[in-house]
Amino acid sequence: MAAAADQRWRSEIASDMVSTPLLQRVPKAAVGRLVSLGRVRQYRRGTYIFYQGDPSEQVFFLWKGRVQTMSLSLSGHRQLHTTLEPGQFFGELGVLGDQPRTATAFVVEEAAVWVASADVFVEFLGHHFEAARALLRGLARQIQAHESFVEDLLFLDLKGRVAKRLLQLVSPSLDELPPDGTIVPSVVTHADLASLCGGSRENVTRILSEFQRRGLVARDGHRYLLRNVAGLGRMAGL
Numbered sequence: 564m565a566a567a568a569d570q571r572w573r574s575e576i577a578s579d580m581v582s583t584p585l586l587q588r589v590p591k592a593a594v595g596r597l598v599s600l601g602r603v604r605q606y607r608r609g610t611y612i613f614y615q616g617d618p619s620e621q622v623f624f625l626w627k628g629r630v631q632t633m634s635l636s637l638s639g640h641r642q643l644h645t646t647l648e649p650g651q652f653f654g655e656l657g658v659l660g661d662q663p664r665t666a667t668a669f670v671v672e673e674a675a676v677w678v679a680s681a682d683v684f685v686e687f688l689g690h691h692f693e694a695a696r697a698l699l700r701g702l703a704r705q706i707q708a709h710e711s712f713v714e715d716l717l718f719l720d721l722k723g724r725v726a727k728r729l730l731q732l733v734s735p736s737l738d739e740l741p742p743d744g745t746i747v748p749s750v751v752t753h754a755d756l757a758s759l760c761g762g763s764r765e766n767v768t769r770i771l772s773e774f775q776r777r778g779l780v781a782r783d784g785h786r787y788l789l790r791n792v793a794g795l796g797r798m799a800g801l
Contacts, residue, residue, distance in 0.1 A: 573598050576626055576677050579650050585701065588693035597687050601679035612668035612676065619657030619664055622684040625649050628674025629749070632666040643758035646749040656702060658684055719800060724760040725770050727799035729780065729789060740792050747787045
């Protein structure tokens with residue numbers, strides 16, 4: 564029974580990995596071998612997977628649950644990087660650069676995570692150029708996102724940055740805006756959005772209230788619904 568269960572989770576994780584941008588061009592058999600070289604860990608809500616400054620000794624794949632990555636400045640300011648949903652790798656760029664973790668990974672919803680050693684992952688990349696190239700594309704996109712954030716701080720006011728971040732939560736590239744009525748997939752708090760926009764929670768709360776009064780956004784339970792995407796786009800300078 565244990566062997567059958569073990570094979571089942573390996574098969575499910577391999578199937579999820581094959582659909583990721585990182586491994587979509589890698590043969591399924593090779594992805595299956597990679598999965599077999601790792602293991603699954605269970606994390607309770609409110610626990611930490613790794614901390615900023617830790618050595619980058621492992622690569623992770625979020626199979627179930629939700630995880631946030633964040634960093635702290637020397638002054639203690641919390642900067643949210645992203646909220647990870649199932650089917651995403653994380654921690655791989657630190658392994659690639661052989662650098663300490665630049666962020667902390669925090670479990671916001673009970674999670675099952677596939678974990679493999681850095682050596683296993685690097686050896687896999689050495690045998691599969693398609694995956695290495697995809698990883699480099701991901702790194703380039705991350706650098707571009709950081710440059711875009713700096714430009715937003717320089718050229719957009721806080722209202723524009725809030726509007727842009729809401730759109731990016733449903734359409735990261737902004738190449739094609741979503742239709743009206745799209746729901747932000749993750750539960751994003753005012754503090755999270757403030758961190759993403761480089762503003763204070765109080766100011767972001769006032770802006771979101773104004774957006775609701777103007778019919779730009781609405782609440783759908785604990786999540787935001789984008790009612791007027793074109794209006795948000797204009798505020799974001801798109």
